[in-house]
Amino acid sequence: MKLQVEEALREEGRKIPFAFQEPAAALGDVDTLPWKDSDVAVKGSFWSDGTHIVVEGTVRTSGMYTCSRCLTPVSLVRNAALSEVYGAEAELPEDVWPYNGEYIDLTETIRETLILSEPMKVLCRPDCQGLCPQCGANLNEGPCSCPTDKIDPRLSVLETLLNSKR
Structure with missing residues (x-):
């Protein structure tokens, strides 16, 4: 789940679209998560703002959850917003992720985005x-x-x- 940033660095401000789909297992240790057996689709764009590379998009997956009230299985499609800034300089601000200068590996960012956006409570229907x-x-x-x-x-x-x- 890597982005080649060479083209973005040549043309500052030009948005470059990307899309890919991988099995959730490609994100690392996700065995305990409800979407572990599903595919993860990522779609978005990235560009250079002159200093950093900005990546924005959406992460989509689905999984089998348990209703918080009646314990029945619920199939849930998840969409999470992806928005990160990457930099290659030695001293980075706190909100900027490092990258090696050639490509950006989104694997850990996607994994964290999905884990942090896990629903706290899933219902089989609103009036359960x-x-x-x-x-x-x-x-x-x-x-x-x-x-x-x-x-x-x-x-x-x-x-x-x-x-x-x-």
């Missing part, structure tokens, strides 16, 4: 009802037979207080 906390039934498939008026034993003292005031 989840699981019953008592019997574990999937409430999306219908109501369960558990009583709904059961009070948490830790709060039963409050119930007695409420009943004594009536």
